[in-house]
Amino acid sequence: MSHQSNLQQEVTTVPALIDRMAERRGGETFLIAPETKRQLTFEGLQQRAIEVARQLLGLGLSKGEKVAFMLDNGLFTAELVLGAMYGGFVPVPLNVGAGRSQLEYLVSHSDTLVIFVSDEYRDLLQSAMGQLRRQIKVIAAHPDKDAVCDAIETRNTAAPPKIDKGDDALLIYTSGSTSQPKGVVISHRNILAEGFNTINAYRLCPQDHFLCVLPLYHINAQKTLIATLLSGGCVIMPHRFNVTSFWDWIVEYRCTWSFLAPTIISHLLNWTDPYAEGKGAGLKQVRFMRSSSAPLEPSHHQAFEEKFRLVLIEAMGSTEAGGTFLSNPLPPGERKIGSPGLPHGFEVKVLDAGGRELPSGEKGEIVIRGPSAMKGYYKNPQATAETISTDGWLRTGDLGYRDKDGYFFIVGRVKELIIKSGENIAPREIDEALARHPAVMEAAAVGVPDPYLGEDIVAYAVLKSGKRCSEQELLGFCEREVGHFKTPTKIYFMEDLPKGPSGKVQRLGLAEQAAKTVQSEIGATQAESRVEKTEGTEPKRDFLGPRNPLEQVLVKVWADLLGVERVGVHDNFFDLGGHSLLATQVVSQVRNAFEVELSLRTLFENPTVAGLAVQIAQAQTKKTVPEEGADVLADLESLSEEEARHLLAEESPEKI
Numbered sequence: 290m291s292h293q294s295n296l297q298q299e300v301t302t303v304p305a306l307i308d309r310m311a312e313r314r315g316g317e318t319f320l321i322a323p324e325t326k327r328q329l330t331f332e333g334l335q336q337r338a339i340e341v342a343r344q345l346l347g348l349g350l351s352k353g354e355k356v357a358f359m360l361d362n363g364l365f366t367a368e369l370v371l372g373a374m375y376g377g378f379v380p381v382p383l384n385v386g387a388g389r390s391q392l393e394y395l396v397s398h399s400d401t402l403v404i405f406v407s408d409e410y411r412d413l414l415q416s417a418m419g420q421l422r423r424q425i426k427v428i429a430a431h432p433d434k435d436a437v438c439d440a441i442e443t444r445n446t447a448a449p450p451k452i453d454k455g456d457d458a459l460l461i462y463t464s465g466s467t468s469q470p471k472g473v474v475i476s477h478r479n480i481l482a483e484g485f486n487t488i489n490a491y492r493l494c495p496q497d498h499f500l501c502v503l504p505l506y507h508i509n510a511q512k513t514l515i516a517t518l519l520s521g522g523c524v525i526m527p528h529r530f531n532v533t534s535f536w537d538w539i540v541e542y543r544c545t546w547s548f549l550a551p552t553i554i555s556h557l558l559n560w561t562d563p564y565a566e567g568k569g570a571g572l573k574q575v576r577f578m579r580s581s582s583a584p585l586e587p588s589h590h591q592a593f594e595e596k597f598r599l600v601l602i603e604a605m606g607s608t609e610a611g612g613t614f615l616s617n618p619l620p621p622g623e624r625k626i627g628s629p630g631l632p633h634g635f636e637v638k639v640l641d642a643g644g645r646e647l648p649s650g651e652k653g654e655i656v657i658r659g660p661s662a663m664k665g666y667y668k669n670p671q672a673t674a675e676t677i678s679t680d681g682w683l684r685t686g687d688l689g690y691r692d693k694d695g696y697f698f699i700v701g702r703v704k705e706l707i708i709k710s711g712e713n714i715a716p717r718e719i720d721e722a723l724a725r726h727p728a729v730m731e732a733a734a735v736g737v738p739d740p741y742l743g744e745d746i747v748a749y750a751v752l753k754s755g756k757r758c759s760e761q762e763l764l765g766f767c768e769r770e771v772g773h774f775k776t777p778t779k780i781y782f783m784e785d786l787p788k789g790p791s792g793k794v795q796r797l798g799l800a801e802q803a804a805k806t807v808q809s810e811i812g813a814t815q816a817e818s819r820v821e822k823t824e825g826t827e828p829k830r831d832f833l834g835p836r837n838p839l840e841q842v843l844v845k846v847w848a849d850l851l852g853v854e855r856v857g858v859h860d861n862f863f864d865l866g867g868h869s870l871l872a873t874q875v876v877s878q879v880r881n882a883f884e885v886e887l888s889l890r891t892l893f894e895n896p897t898v899a900g901l902a903v904q905i906a907q908a909q910t911k912k913t914v915p916e917e918g919a920d921v922l923a924d925l926e927s928l929s930e931e932e933a934r935h936l937l938a939e940e941s942p943e944k945i
Contacts, residue, residue, distance in 0.1 A: 296309070296519065297485055300481065300519075301454040301477065301478065301481065302452045302453070302454055302456075302458075302477040302481070303371065303374040303375060303452075303458055303477055303480065303481070303515070304338075304374070304375045304377075304449070304452050305452075306481065306515075306518060306519065307334060307335050307338050307371060307375055307518070308335060310331045310334075310335075310518060310519075310521060311331050311332045311334065311335035313331075313521065314330075314331035314495070314521050315330070315331060315332050316330050316331075316332060317330060317331055317495070317521070317523075318330055318523050319331045319333075319334050319517075319518065319523060319524065320334070320364060320367055320523070320524045320525075320526055321523065321524070321525050321526070321542060322363050322364040322432075322433045322526060322527070323525060323526075323527045323534075323538055323541075323542070324363075324433060324527060324528060325364070325433045327364050327433055329364055329367075329368070331521075334368070334371065334518075337368045337372060337435075338368065338371050338372040338375035338376075339372075339375065339449075340372070341368055341369060341371075341372025341373065341375070341376065342372050342373070342375045342376025342377075342378075342449045343376075343449075345372075345373060345376050345378055345403070346376060346449070348402075348403055348426060350376075350378055350402060350403065352376075352377035352378070352450040352452075352456075353377065353378070353379060353456065353457060354378055354379065354400075354402055355378070355379050355380075355381050355399050355400055355401040355402060355403075355460060356369070356373045356378050356379065356380055356381065356401065356402075356403050356404075356405075357380075357381040357382075357383050357395075357396065357399060357401040357403070357404045357405070358370075358380065358381070358382060358383065358404065358405040358406070358430070359383045359385055359404065359405070359406040359407065359410040359413075359414055360385075360405060360406070360407050360410075360430055360431075360432050360505075361385070361407065361409075361432045361504070361528040361529050362432060362501060362504060362505055362510070362526050362527065362528055362529060363431070363432025363433040363526060363528055364432070364433045364526065365430060365431060365432055365433055365434055365435055365436060366432050366505055366526075367505070367514060367524070367526060368435075369405060369430075369436075370382075370505060370511070370514070371514075371518075374458050374459070374477070375449060376449045376450075377449055377450045377451075377452050377456065379457045379458065379459065379460050380459055380460070381395075381399045381401050381460045381461070381462075382461055382504075382505050382506035382511075383395055383396070383404070383414075383506065384462070384504075384506045385410050385413075385504070385506070389413065389416050389417045390417075391469075391470065392413065392414070392417035393417040393418070393419075393420060393421070394469055394470070395462055395470065396414075396417060396418060396421065396425070397421055397423075398469075398472060398667070398668065399460055399462075399472060399667070400423075401425065402425060402426065403425070403426045403427075403428065404425055404426070404427050404428070405428050405430040405436055406427060406428070406429065406430060407429075407430055407431055407432065408429070408431075411427075411429075414427065415427075432528055433528075452477060453477070454476065454477050454478040454481075455476050455477070455478060455664075456476060456477055457474055457475070457476060457664070458475055458476055458477040458479070458480050459474075459475040459480060459511060460472050460473070460474055460475075460667055461473050461475065461506065461508055461511065461608055462506075462608075463608050463609075463789075471666045471667075471669060471672060472666060472667030472668070472669070473508075473608045473609055473663045473666065473667070474663055474664040474665055474666070474667050475508075475611050475663055475664070476664050478660065479611045479660065479661045479662065479663065479664065480511070480512060480515050480611060480661070481515065481519070482611070482634070482659070482660035482661040483512045483515070483516070483611045483612035483613070483634065483661035484512060484515040484516040484518070484519045485516075485519065485634075486612070486613065486633060486634030486661060487512065487513065487516035487612070487613070488516055488519055488520050489634075490613075490616055490618075490619075490633055490634070491546070491576075491577070491579070491602075491619060492619065493516060493517070493519075493520035493522060494520055494521070494522065495520065495521035495522055496522070496545070497517070497520060497522040497523070497545045497546065497576075498522065498523045498524075498525060498542055498543055498544045498545050499513060499517045499522060499523070499524050499525065499544065499545070499546055499547065499548075500525045500527075500535075500538055500539060500542070500544040500546075500547040501513065501514065501524050501525065501526045501527075501547075501548070502527065502529070502530035502535070502547060502548075502549070502553065503530075503548055503549075503550065503582070504529065507582070508606070508607075508608045508611065508612055509548055509581060509582060509606065509612060509613070510548070512611065512612040512613075512661075513548055523542075525538060525542045525544055530553055530556075532556045532557060532560045533560075535557065535560075536563040536566075536568050536572075537568075539568075539571065539572065539575065540563075540568050540571030540572065541571075543571075543574050544574075544575065545574055545575060545576045546575065546576055546577050546578060546579065547578055547579070548579050548581065549578055549579065549580050550580070550581070550582040550583060550792035551580060551582070551583045551584070551585045551586070551589065551731075551792055552583075552788060552792045553792075554580060554585065554589055554593055554601075555589065555730055555731060557593070557597075558589065558592055558593060558596065559730070559753060559754050562596060563597065564597075564598070572597070572598075572599065575599055576600070576619075577599070577600040577601070577602050577619060578593075578597075578599050578600070578601050578602070579601070579602045579603075579604055579616075580601055580602070580603050580604065581603070581604040581605060581606055581613060581616075581629075582606075582792040582793065583788075583792040583793040583794065584629075584699060584717060584720075585603050586720070586721055586724040586731065587626045587627040587721065588721075588724055588725055589724070590603060590626050590627075591626060600619070600620060600624075602616060602617050602618075602619065602624065602630075603616075603617050603624070603626070603628070603629050603630060604616035604617065604629055604630060604633065605629030605630070605687075605697075605699065606633075607685060608663075609662065609663045609676065609683060609685070610635070610657060610659070610661065610662055610663070610683065610685070611661035611662055611663055612661055613633045613634070614632065614633055614634065614635040614637060614657045614659065614685075615629040615630045615631065615632060615633055615635075615637065615697050616629065616630045616631065616633040617629070617630035617631070617696075618630070618631065623694075625692075625694075625696050627698065627721075628692075628696040628697060628698050629697060629699060630696060630697065631695055631696060631697070632695075632697075634659050634660070634661060635657045635658060635659035635661075635662075636657065636658045636659060637655060637656070637657050637691075637697065638655075638656055638691075639651065639652070639653040639654070639655055639656075639689065639690060639691055639697075640653050640654050640656055641653045641654075642654075647690070649690070649691050649692060649693050650690055650691075650692065650693070651690055652688060652689065652690045652700060652715075653688070653689075653690070654684060654685070654686070654687065654688060654703050655685045655687045655688070655689050655697065655699075656678075656682045656683060656684050656685060657682070657683050657685060658680075658681045658682045658683065662677075662681075662683050663677075663683075665677065686702055686703050686704060687699050687701075687702060687703070688700050688701045688702060688703050688706060688715060699717065700715035700717050700718065701715035701716050701717045702796070704797065705735075705736075705796050705797065705800075706736075707734070707735070707736035707744050707746055708736070708743050708744050709736070709739075709743060709744050709745060709746065709774070712774075714736075714746065714775055716733070716734040716735060716736075716746075716796065718771060718775065719732075719734035719746065719748060719767065719771060719775055719776075719777065720732050720733055720734055720748075722766075722767050722770035722771045723748060723750055723763065723766075723767055723780075725766075725770065726758065726763060726766050727756070728752050728753060728756035728757060728758035728763075729750050729751070729752060729753065729756075729758065729763070730751045730752060730753045731750075731751050731786060731794075732748055732749065732750040732751070732786075733748065733749050733786050733794045733796055733799060734746055734747070734748040734777060735747060735748070735749075735796055735799050735800035735803050736800060737800065737803050737804045738804055745778050745889075746775065746776070746777040746778060747777050747778055747779045747780070747781065747803045748767075748777040748779075748780045748781070749780070749781050749782075749783050749786060749799060749803075750763060750780055750781070750782055750783070751782070751783055751784065751785055751786055752782065760779075760780050760782075761888075763780050764776060764777065764780060764886075764888050765886050767780075768886055773876075773877065773880065776888075778888060778889045778890050779888075779890050781803075781806070786799070787799060832855075832857040832859075832860075833857050833858050833859055834855075834857060834858070835858060835898065836858065837902075839883075839902050839905065839906070840858055840898050840899070840902050842882055842883075843879075843898045843901060843902060843905075844856045844858070844898055846875060846878050846879070846882075847862065847865070847867075847875070847898065850867075850871050850874055850875065850878075851865050851866050851867060851871065852866075853865055853866070856898065857898070858897060858898040858899040858902075859897050859898075859899055860897060860898070861896050861897060862875070862892065862896040862897070863896055867896075872889055872892050872893070873889060875892055876888070876889055876891075876892060879901075879905065883905055885905055885908040886908065887901075887904060887905070887908060891904050
């Protein structure tokens with residue numbers, strides 16, 4: 290620790306760090322590119338950083354100007370990032386997964402003058418630059434090969450400008466799920482502070498080999514690159530995560546740890562077992578794996594440790610924080626599954642809507658303060674002022690609480706809270722409940738506008754490879770886990786959930802999609818269910834009263850709730866004045882009266898007493914029901930839908 294303490298006092302900028310580690314570690318290996326087997330020593334890094342800085346000076350760039358890149362991870366990509374910082378320039382990682390319009394915004398907003406791009410992404414970049422009026426130099430590059438910079442004064446021997454710890458070191462953009470991304474400005478002081486935090490939290494040393502599979506347009510990859518440089522360790526940097534090669538890289542390069550996102554963990558869980566493939570001996574040197582970037586489902590956490598027999602540390606951070614602000618400790622410290630842990634280089638507290646600090650156990654917004662937090666948002670002083678208080682507290686936008694031991698738990702985002710009938714519902718509680726189903730890999734619940742409830746709940750689910758599960762089965766499972774009130778009205782199945790570069794589900798964008806889908810479906814369902822006589826539709830049926838005890842119960846429930854004198858079995862619930870809030874009460878009373886589980890959507894699709902009676906009859910299986918309905922349901926419980934409809938049909942009342 291004395292070595293790190295001395296280094297922390299001596300090194301205040303990235304250039305100073307690169308120079309000092311070249312002195313101390315010299316010919317030791319700092320970075321390895323697995324695809325090409327190329328290696329870079331600490332001395333080599335210093336030489337390449339100087340060369341990159343000179344080339345950028347040769348392009349006419351001045352201190353503080355922006356250098357963007359669209360490259361996969363690799364040896365040159367790391368040289369470019371660190372070389373730009375060495376020369377006093379500001380690297381701008383461009384998300385290679387961004388769409389054309391968002392990429393156009395990033396290039397324009399960042400004021401970048403030079404972009405390094407690989408052949409793979411050149412067409413996308415050109416399409417995004419079509420409307421830009423500013424002249425930007427585009428340079429062909431490869432992640433693992435030194436770029437050839439045409440028209441650069443490579444003989445430029447001018448010394449790089451003096452760098453101060455408060456100067457900008459990195460401009461990195463947030464994901465921008467429902468609005469334009471924000472540019473987060475990180476200083477040299479910020480990025481070094483987070484590097485030292487990481488070293489201290491995980492006891493990193495020169496013997497550690499870090500497998501970097503997160504992209505360098507991700508803040509956690511950037512800060513861990515710096516942390517490994519500070520510790521004197523070695524970075525293994527493949528172009529991108531590859532589930533088929535991950536464990537081979539761990540074994541071949543004797544990696545001691547890696548930084549994973551929950552999506553990567555899901556892929557690994559659904560892949561082969563390294564122990565079954567004889568790789569067990571090669572995993573003994575792994576000290577821990579770390580998960581951050583997005584909430585980790587507790588079931589996935591447990592499954593990972595059981596399958597791979599490795600310690601998994603859950604942590605939490607953000608781009609604005611410059612990295613991690615909560616983390617569970619290494620063993621023998623207590624790790625709490627479901628919690629991202631204790632403060633990590635930050636002061637952390639929970640505030641209510643009025644800005645008052647809350648005691649343990651009470652939910653509010655998490656705010657943080659620490660030396661690695663961003664300087665602010667690029668060219669957005671209003672957003673900066675709204676996010677960072679005058680005394681340095683940064684609003685994370687995360688909703689959570691602290692337990693009696695000081696561990697924090699996250700229940701959702703403040704903007705993602707679902708407010709149903711005036712009650713706050715954290716979507717993550719529903720996510721985790723759905724993920725506990727053995728067929729579900731991941732899920733996301735969102736709120737959709739409802740004129741009577743304020744918001745209702747729908748969810749999206751991704752099934753595990755080879756697994757099957759019906760919507761009704763999953764709805765029933767969820768209701769048993771979290772209760773009827775928090776159970777979604779509808780569950781949609783997807784191949785994958787939309788995520789940002791950090792791996793976080795784009796929940797707000799998903800909510801917009803859900804609102805449009807649900808409104809469209811409900812509108813179509815209500816339109817189809819109407820029986821008024823209009824051109825091209827079936828004439829309205831004559832009034833028909835209840836024909837059996839089951840329908841008698843339903844008719845009474847509807848009449849009481851709707852405040853009408855009589856209800857016919859073919860009357861439409863919504864035509865009689867029903868709406869979403871009353872519909873939830875119908876579903877609740879049906880559950881209490883007949884002990885069957887019906888979703889709100891079932892009523893939307895069967896908005897007559899006759900139709901709903903059929904659904905109850907089908908759902909009733911060996912359950913206790915009110916005495917007056919028992920005989921009917923005993924006859925109906927084993928029937929098909931067609932048989933039940935026939936038995937309850939208008940033409941055959943004598944059979945009841």
